[in-house]
Amino acid sequence: MREMHGYAGTILRVNLSTGTVSREPLSEDLVSGYIGGRGFGAHFIYREVPPGTDPLGPGNKLVVAAGPFSGVFLPSGAKTSFSAKSPATGLYGDSNIGGHLAGELKYAGYDAIIIEGRAQGPSYLFIEDDRVEIRPCEKLWGMGAIKTEKALKDELGDEFQIATIGPAGENMVVFASVNHDIGRQAGRCGMGAVMGSKNLKAIAVRGTKSVPVADMAGLRKVADEMFSALAANAALKVWQDQGLAQVTTWSNSIGALPTRNFRQNFYENAEALSGERMRSDIHVRDKACFACPMATGKYCRARHRGETVFLEGPEYETTALIGSNCALGSIEEVAYANYMCDELGLDTISGGSAVAFAMECFERGIITKEDTGGIEARFGSLDAFVEIVKLIAARKGIGEPLSRGVRAAAAAWGGGSEDFAIQVKGLEWSGYESRGAPSMMLAYMTCDIGAHHNRAWSITHDIAVGRNVIEGKAAKVIELQHVRPLFDCLGVCRLQWVELGLPLEYYARLYPAVTGRQETWDDLLVKSERIWNLVRAFGVRERADFGRADDQPPRRFYTEPVPDGPLAGSRITREDLDRLLDEYYDLRGWDRNGRPTAKTLERLGLGDVAAELLAKGRIS
Amino acid sequence: MTMKVTVEISRVLAAIRPGLAERAELDLPEGATVGDALAAAGLVQGLWGIVVVGGKVADVSTKLSPGDKVTVFPPVSGG
Amino acid sequence: MKLDAERCTGCKLCQLVCSVVNFRENNPKKAGIRVVSRLFTDARYDVVVCDQCGVCIDACPVGAISMEDDVVRIDPNMCTNCGVCVETCPNGALFSHPDVDYPIKCVACGECARLCPRGVLDTLADVGKVAS
Numbered sequence: 053m054r055e056m057h058g059y060a061g062t063i064l065r066v067n068l069s070t071g072t073v074s075r076e077p078l079s080e081d082l083v084s085g086y087i088g089g090r091g092f093g094a095h096f097i098y099r100e101v102p103p104g105t106d107p108l109g110p111g112n113k114l115v116v117a118a119g120p121f122s123g124v125f126l127p128s129g130a131k132t133s134f135s136a137k138s139p140a141t142g143l144y145g146d147s148n149i150g151g152h153l154a155g156e157l158k159y160a161g162y163d164a165i166i167i168e169g170r171a172q173g174p175s176y177l178f179i180e181d182d183r184v185e186i187r188p189c190e191k192l193w194g195m196g197a198i199k200t201e202k203a204l205k206d207e208l209g210d211e212f213q214i215a216t217i218g219p220a221g222e223n224m225v226v227f228a229s230v231n232h233d234i235g236r237q238a239g240r241c242g243m244g245a246v247m248g249s250k251n252l253k254a255i256a257v258r259g260t261k262s263v264p265v266a267d268m269a270g271l272r273k274v275a276d277e278m279f280s281a282l283a284a285n286a287a288l289k290v291w292q293d294q295g296l297a298q299v300t301t302w303s304n305s306i307g308a309l310p311t312r313n314f315r316q317n318f319y320e321n322a323e324a325l326s327g328e329r330m331r332s333d334i335h336v337r338d339k340a341c342f343a344c345p346m347a348t349g350k351y352c353r354a355r356h357r358g359e360t361v362f363l364e365g366p367e368y369e370t371t372a373l374i375g376s377n378c379a380l381g382s383i384e385e386v387a388y389a390n391y392m393c394d395e396l397g398l399d400t401i402s403g404g405s406a407v408a409f410a411m412e413c414f415e416r417g418i419i420t421k422e423d424t425g426g427i428e429a430r431f432g433s434l435d436a437f438v439e440i441v442k443l444i445a446a447r448k449g450i451g452e453p454l455s456r457g458v459r460a461a462a463a464a465w466g467g468g469s470e471d472f473a474i475q476v477k478g479l480e481w482s483g484y485e486s487r488g489a490p491s492m493m494l495a496y497m498t499c500d501i502g503a504h505h506n507r508a509w510s511i512t513h514d515i516a517v518g519r520n521v522i523e524g525k526a527a528k529v530i531e532l533q534h535v536r537p538l539f540d541c542l543g544v545c546r547l548q549w550v551e552l553g554l555p556l557e558y559y560a561r562l563y564p565a566v567t568g569r570q571e572t573w574d575d576l577l578v579k580s581e582r583i584w585n586l587v588r589a590f591g592v593r594e595r596a597d598f599g600r601a602d603d604q605p606p607r608r609f610y611t612e613p614v615p616d617g618p619l620a621g622s623r624i625t626r627e628d629l630d631r632l633l634d635e636y637y638d639l640r641g642w643d644r645n646g647r648p649t650a651k652t653l654e655r656l657g658l659g660d661v662a663a664e665l666l667a668k669g670r671i672s
Numbered sequence: 673m674t675m676k677v678t679v680e681i682s683r684v685l686a687a688i689r690p691g692l693a694e695r696a697e698l699d700l701p702e703g704a705t706v707g708d709a710l711a712a713a714g715l716v717q718g719l720w721g722i723v724v725v726g727g728k729v730a731d732v733s734t735k736l737s738p739g740d741k742v743t744v745f746p747p748v749s750g751g
Numbered sequence: 752m753k754l755d756a757e758r759c760t761g762c763k764l765c766q767l768v769c770s771v772v773n774f775r776e777n778n779p780k781k782a783g784i785r786v787v788s789r790l791f792t793d794a795r796y797d798v799v800v801c802d803q804c805g806v807c808i809d810a811c812p813v814g815a816i817s818m819e820d821d822v823v824r825i826d827p828n829m830c831t832n833c834g835v836c837v838e839t840c841p842n843g844a845l846f847s848h849p850d851v852d853y854p855i856k857c858v859a860c861g862e863c864a865r866l867c868p869r870g871v872l873d874t875l876a877d878v879g880k881v882a883s
Contacts, residue, residue: 260850286722302721305718
């Protein structure tokens, strides 16, 4: 077999139902078409998970994939993508994780693992180079996600990189996370629930092999320049000190900080949640992902009611969704709540959002103390937060509807709560309230996995060109939706580019040096657009009624003006949203119902997908 | 009296609006602050995050000296 | 020489660059240095690397280890990969790898020290200067 530069060269396929393990050579079509990481995930989930598959049944598949940059000598080739049909949305979902897993997987000899079926009992996947075993782990079932990692490290050794789920994943909470390296999560889209549905408690990997590259001298030259540029970067120290926690103060100052279930976008107590307070009050140690000089991970200590816990975080998203959105009073309270979510195995974004939703329902009388089992579910109460997330992880009481996401909980509780169930496509909204940022609003509406910020983050674009301006915003969102997820395909972190300003040219030079493929950055962007459309096509194939209606924000955002803070009184109208969507669909080559046209799919090399959807009468 | 100050805008930040230069040489009145320099370079409030002058983190009220270089990073770019 | 790993963030760039420089490969296990996580027990990382103390020189049954310019070196041609030095090393700083038929150790090239984002390995850079 020809050595494939930048890749381990093998896909590992594990069927938990039959206990079989097989290996498939990485195909040239797969690599040239989909790059790696999220691209591999989208390819396999589209091709191998047929319409109607139960996301929590044995027919769903979980793809764990590194990219060509993962584990290679360059800054932070640390990203692993987890992809599956999402139990939160019923659509394609993926979420990625930093830490040390991606490289380890390739050192063990695999670019991706495809996990199928369902084990008979609690199991974990053991991988050490060529040795792959499905091992029973009855004694780990029910254990917290971080404790499980410690138990496996104690048994296997520190060199094993481990991904685990907590009780929430076992119980198939639709926003259960996959946990790794203490405090790194693939949090979104319920990838932990998919693992739980397969009785898969953990994946443990250790590898001793090398990742071949095409041009080692060329790679070293570019990487050296990148490491030097980062070392000389004047902002590096701030990132090293505060990590992503520094964002809180800024987000509050421009009216974007989700507060009290997104009713507000300004938190009067934000100073208590700032990055400076994190550093001064609870910080213990800086913690980095693989080969990363930024070290945005902040290992912290939190005390609550006589208990002392250690955790990684909180970073911005957690501070926003658990902190201001539930109106907690200090960064230490946020950290304790963060720890509870991590150990239970809950996404802090959706988890924080679910609790905030319950708190608003409680304060409005839609649910009562009778429903909550006596919990005073008021904004600002850490005790209430902790009790509610425990109920969610166990799927008991009010935790049962909440465990299916705020969209499902609103359907169960009624009382007009649908209007403030803050989600798109069934995925809870992440940390940027966007009534005063039309392009960011559009980014959330059209994000392929639901209301997530990281595909296209464009608030500064809104600030720069006008926070009420609608025209031209769609083009920026589309541009970002191609370039940003490209990093998730390459298996490398984006922060060095987006936050420290490392020019994209470096990454364009890395690609041929690593892979030997003489392709330009623009060539890669076309692949990213292909992946974007393939994910959209998954939804179109899945549901006859999938389309524009799935790209809508909650009513709160276009019916309630911002009540206070720097953007008091501002709003976005229903008409604005429609103009944004029309412009977006037109530029993408989709129809006005948000479906890719056959012509667009064919242009992107997805002719067979176009034919399939045409035959079903789903596109024209 | 005026003084010369250089403002360098991180490339990822400069890219958010057409016409925003990565590097601007400015003539500012003596006693001007970082905030004055950012405004003169076309940056409105909310667009900058970390601002560095002479290798040290500064804020809008930091007084500038002739020949200073102000380096501007985006507030955050959404992870 | 004891390293002050207080500032170590566990990124393992030192392991990665060691394999790149000394083996021309991307493989942190083929490295003469290790970052060990002690987060669960002590909320810190440790860095394990040779301090060129020379204890292994006398322990080697075939005389394959010697000191040259203050750096302890293993002669791959003489080494039988018996593992005695690996067990004898007081720092645990000699590492076996399944594809390399002699133990891997620090040769004081200084590259990890040059790239360490936290300056944890600065003392190694001094050794590197001696070696070059």
